[in-house]
Amino acid sequence: MKNTNLPSSVRRRLPRYYRFARELLGADVLRISSGELSSMMGITASQIRQDLSLVGEFGLQGYGYNVKDLYSGIGEIVGANRNYNTVIAGLTGIGLALAKHPVFDLRCVTLRALFDDALAGTETADLTVLPMSYFERWCTENETDIAVLAVPREMAVETAGAAVRAGVSGIWNFTGEDIRADRAKNDVAVVDINLHDCLMGLCCEIHNGGRQ
Amino acid sequence: MKNTNLPSSVRRRLPRYYRFARELLGADVLRISSGELSSMMGITASQIRQDLSLVGEFGLQGYGYNVKDLYSGIGEIVGANRNYNTVIAGLTGIGLALAKHPVFDLRCVTLRALFDDALAGTETADLTVLPMSYFERWCTENETDIAVLAVPREMAVETAGAAVRAGVSGIWNFTGEDIRADRAKNDVAVVDINLHDCLMGLCCEIHNGGRQ
Numbered sequence: 086m087k088n089t090n091l092p093s094s095v096r097r098r099l100p101r102y103y104r105f106a107r108e109l110l111g112a113d114v115l116r117i118s119s120g121e122l123s124s125m126m127g128i129t130a131s132q133i134r135q136d137l138s139l140v141g142e143f144g145l146q147g148y149g150y151n152v153k154d155l156y157s158g159i160g161e162i163v164g165a166n167r168n169y170n171t172v173i174a175g176l177t178g179i180g181l182a183l184a185k186h187p188v189f190d191l192r193c194v195t196l197r198a199l200f201d202d203a204l205a206g207t208e209t210a211d212l213t214v215l216p217m218s219y220f221e222r223w224c225t226e227n228e229t230d231i232a233v234l235a236v237p238r239e240m241a242v243e244t245a246g247a248a249v250r251a252g253v254s255g256i257w258n259f260t261g262e263d264i265r266a267d268r269a270k271n272d273v274a275v276v277d278i279n280l281h282d283c284l285m286g287l288c289c290e291i292h293n294g295g296r297q
Numbered sequence: 298m299k300n301t302n303l304p305s306s307v308r309r310r311l312p313r314y315y316r317f318a319r320e321l322l323g324a325d326v327l328r329i330s331s332g333e334l335s336s337m338m339g340i341t342a343s344q345i346r347q348d349l350s351l352v353g354e355f356g357l358q359g360y361g362y363n364v365k366d367l368y369s370g371i372g373e374i375v376g377a378n379r380n381y382n383t384v385i386a387g388l389t390g391i392g393l394a395l396a397k398h399p400v401f402d403l404r405c406v407t408l409r410a411l412f413d414d415a416l417a418g419t420e421t422a423d424l425t426v427l428p429m430s431y432f433e434r435w436c437t438e439n440e441t442d443i444a445v446l447a448v449p450r451e452m453a454v455e456t457a458g459a460a461v462r463a464g465v466s467g468i469w470n471f472t473g474e475d476i477r478a479d480r481a482k483n484d485v486a487v488v489d490i491n492l493h494d495c496l497m498g499l500c501c502e503i504h505n506g507g508r509q
Contacts, residue, residue, distance in 0.1 A: 100497035163497055164504025182394040188492040193500060231499060254503045274502035276495055280400040283488055285312035285375055287443060288405060290486035291466040292376025
């Protein structure tokens with residue numbers, strides 16, 4: 086590994102490089118040029134060469150990248166070789182769809198518990214749903230790494246607070262409420278998926294002629 | 298409006314500013330300082346002043362921003378004053394959750410049709426679900442602006458192709474498949490929500506100590 090103090094812009098692109106490397110390996114592609122990656126990924130070859138040169142040594146000039154090295158090198162930096170115990174709070178709407186979504190087939194992520202009052206006691210994704218009142222204690226006692234928050238927006242701040250008190254390392258926030266302030270205070274990583282902002286961003290791109 | 302050729306980094310932040318301006322107005326807050334916005338939004342006051350100075354004239358030094366002007370000025374740039382006819386293709390999992398999600402309460406977005414073979418003929422979100430075979434023709438005949446793709450990944454490319462042929466202006470892509478190449482070729486705006494990449498990005502932040 087060449088450099089772990091990567092610019093945040095490069096680090097944000099790494100999961101996508103990692104996904105492409107995994108899929109190339111799955112298709113038995115062992116070498117790939119920056120030009121081929123460029124047409125697959127829709128970003129320029131020079132951007133790719135620059136990004137990957139910051140990440141490590143994965144190939145020789147004119148010979149292409151070694152895909153296996155790419156996969157393991159990027160995997161090391163993104164932390165794909167650890168295990169992240171994950172729970173979902175809130176199963177109305179998006180939460181339930183997430184619980185059944187192939188995203189939790191990611192090797193490094195293990196879905197350990199689901200919390201929802203209306204569905205408590207029922208089975209989803211091979212787990213028995215627990216009531217929300219168990220959330221903080223369960224997360225505390227079971228070394229939870231990631232809490233996915235899909236509770237209604239008005240419960241977002243309270244549930245994020247419980248997750249932080251329970252010592253989670255990361256919050257994946259689908260509630261529509263901004264909970265970044267909690268992160269700053271508590272050194273918890275937060276990734277927000279704000280659907281309103283995303284859809285408005287698409288409207289903005291359309292309105293401005295598809296330019297990015 | 299001061300400038301529509303905004304840097305893409307600033308334009309990407311506008312939906313979030315727009316949402317905060319709307320919520321401030323809803324709470325009858327008519328003036329706000331960059332410092333107050335900073336603590337609400339979790340970004341620095343100088344970043345806010347710089348972003349908003351590129352967008353327009355919304356206040357006086359030491360007096361704060363006029364929230365009404367912020368809301369209407371940013372709304373004009375993000376295209377919030379138009380109407381975007383929107384359809385969802387695929388209602389297994391995320392698609393069904395989206396159809397019922399408050400994101401479609403956005404004033405400028407109108408959910409017009411839903412497509413899914415398994416649910417065809419049933420009612421969801423006050424719409425009768427149509428079979429996928431109607432998708433391209435319906436979108437062509439009904440001036441569809443946005444197609445939300447939530448079909449299984451193996452149907453993503455085919456469905457994106459149909460959306461592009463039907464003349465949509467934007468694709469909101471939840472399939473997990475990259476369809477950016479279509480956009481480049483056809484000048485269709487694409488916003489990808491790749492859940493694998495998002496979750497891996499959170500793992501990466503955790504692994505790297507929550508730094509952004």
